[in-house]
Amino acid sequence: MIEIVPFKREHLDDVYDIELGSFSVPWSKEDLAKDAFENKLSVYFVALYDKKVCGYAGMWHVVTEGHITNIAVKKEFRGLGIGDRLMKALEEVGRERQMLGLTLEVRVSNGPAQRLYAKNGYKVEGVRKNYYADTKEDALIMWKYLIDEEVV
Secondary structure, X not given: OEEEEEOOHHHHHHHHHHHHHHOOOOOOHHHHHHHHHOOOOEEEXXXXXXXXXXXXXXXXXXXXXXXXXXXXEOHHHOOOOHHHHHHHHHHHHHHHOOOOEEEEEEEOOOHHHHHHHHHOOOEEEEEEOOOOOOXXXXXXXXXXXXOOOOOO
């Protein structure tokens, strides 16, 4: 049984392990904690499988939009729909807070993440050249609008 719940301090060590196993330039444990628990703009969730952390996602609520900062699922739990559930949890917050849309950056080489985002309604709207410091790789900027553009 997969459960999506708010990220709490008791989840930090597990989230950090997922961060280390998912990204070539991971956030430090201190940066994760500061962002999740001190940044008033942040919204974070964890996915629990049998009460064990198997994924997490976070975003910043900046004025009228959500900027997804992190989403990762532990390798052995990938392909089970956990990423979709985490994305939906962030989207639900966006709708509750009447955000215009959600955005994120993704490496041009990260096909699995791009497919996850596209499956959830995100579309490529631009490119950030040399965005990733470790490889100078470009990032695709993807957006999902939450309200009808005619209303804007």
